[in-house]
Amino acid sequence: MKNLVASLLIGSLAQASWAAPASPVIDIYKSPTCGCCNKWIDHLKANGFTVTSHDTDNVAQHKYRLGVPPGYGSCHTAEVGGYVIEGHVPTREIKRLLKEKPRARGLVVPGMPIGSPGMETGDHKDPYDVFLVNRNGSTRTYAKY
Numbered sequence: 001m002k003n004l005v006a007s008l009l010i011g012s013l014a015q016a017s018w019a020a021p022a023s024p025v026i027d028i029y030k031s032p033t034c035g036c037c038n039k040w041i042d043h044l045k046a047n048g049f050t051v052t053s054h055d056t057d058n059v060a061q062h063k064y065r066l067g068v069p070p071g072y073g074s075c076h077t078a079e080v081g082g083y084v085i086e087g088h089v090p091t092r093e094i095k096r097l098l099k100e101k102p103r104a105r106g107l108v109v110p111g112m113p114i115g116s117p118g119m120e121t122g123d124h125k126d127p128y129d130v131f132l133v134n135r136n137g138s139t140r141t142y143a144k145y
């Protein structure tokens with residue numbers, strides 16, 4: 001964690017961008033064959049994120065490492081600003097998270113709800129919740145869609 005903070009500081013110095021970072025860097029772990037993961041990446045890029053994508057056959061190890069609670073998993077796992085982002089989370093909520101900086105592990109959208117970013121099929125939308133994962137692994141609703 002200290003290394004992460006240090007590298008973030010160095011990164012900020014290199015870019016001389018102490019003011020609100022306009023383009024947050026997000027790391028994503030996904031299987032090489034995941035199509036909806038790529039569509040979610042498109043959603044991130046379209047909303048100003050800089051994406052580093054890592055193909056892996058073991059996404060589960062990153063869910064475990066980053067503290068995604070059992071039963072809350074999805075197709076891809078991402079990391080931004082020290083938070084975990086699991087599944088098809090809308091960038092609006094990621095930006096809110098980075099602004100509010102709650103003491104939490106991060107955000108999850110379990111499963112792959114139809115109509116979430118990267119899961120669009122026509123006009124159909126399933127209702128879904130974005131959950132905040134607390135430090136102790138419990139969750140609460142962060143936003144409803």
Ligand SMILES: [Cu+2]
Pocket residue numbers: 036037075076088112
């Ligand atoms: Cu997906």
